[in-house]
Amino acid sequence: MTQSKSDTNPLKIAIIGSRGYPYVYSGYETLIKELSERLVERNCEVTVYCHRNLFKEKPSHVNGIKLVYVPTIETKSLSQLIHSFLSMCRAVVSDVDVIFAVNAANGPFGLISKIFRKPTAINVDGLEWLRPKWKGLGGRYFKIAARLSTILFDQIINDSEEMRKVYLKTFKKESVVIAYGATIKKSEDPSLIQQWLINPKEYYLVVGRMIPDNNADIIVKGFLTSNSTKKMVVVGDVFYKDNYADELKALKDDRLIFTGYVNDPEVLAALYHHCYVYVHGHEFGGTNPTMIKAMAYGCAILALNTVFNKEMLNNDSYGIYFEKNQAAVRQQIDYADQYPKQIKKLSQNSHLGITDKYNWDCITDQYLEVFKRLIKK
16 A cells, blocks of 8 residues: 555645744744644644744744745735735745645635645634724725635634634634644742732733734723722733824823833743733634633633633633623722632632643644645545
8 A cells, every 4th residue: 555645755834924933923923833843843844934024034944944034015014915925926836735824814825826736724813804903994805815715725724613613604614623722831930020010919910912902991991990909010012103002001000010012931921920810801813822821821810701712711610701891890800809719719720721722732733634634635
């Protein structure tokens, strides 16, 4: 019996649609990092197409991963899209066996891979077309691009069961569910957070870009109307001039601390680990990277009541919820302050939610199974 190519030779995988490797900026870049390194350990040849302007140094290989630097036109909305288009054009004429794209915005580029008959998979992420930042033309593009992803790519991948249901209902297309991962971690060094003059278990934590999608305004303003004497630490910002973010940062209250971006992973881990409650307002995603970190770092979690957040927290097992209004946030903050024993229990148990479903090694095995199945077709 003859063996297939995938059984005898290294599987060659091209990854497009992210900023590149090793460039950990958001969930997609973390996914690329964790997945690529493990695929190389499993004897795969991995090529990651990188956003050239983001890299001062441009080595051809890092940690066994081949890196290709692709230019783009630098604009706020289109630079990553142009980069992905050019990356796809290069990937389809290479000798790779399968192309893996991230972000549903890249859906139309599946036509290129169809023409060149390259097997493809795409991780489509969340409900981009509903996000306030993409309202108008941007939202319409994302809806069309998501639909084209389901038509032009060979395999759709969603990172949560609830998002799978959305794609099935909206686009009549089934998808494979492979969650986003996390690594259980503790930070025992409280000195890392002292730069903000805060003490362990004496602050609420918010992590994420300061955009309407994440409901930071509702969380912060709801907290300020509460009776809490704890602090609220907001980690994150935006890279551009923005009225929404500026208005939030202009709020004056001794309990409110804006750190901006925290790039040191050890400091960020300490902020997670030592908070009293992590507050999560993300609305439109599936498996959210910031909340999965909160679970892995042992946080009690107060989350916006969405089907996606309930899936991650196993309903009421690892968190409590608030509705999308300031009064609900205030009520739950006051509740958390009044019941520290329940908060401590949530904190002690949240890491138990990091099952094999969210384990990077198991996740890599699932992706590898998808890639092998595609090239056998």
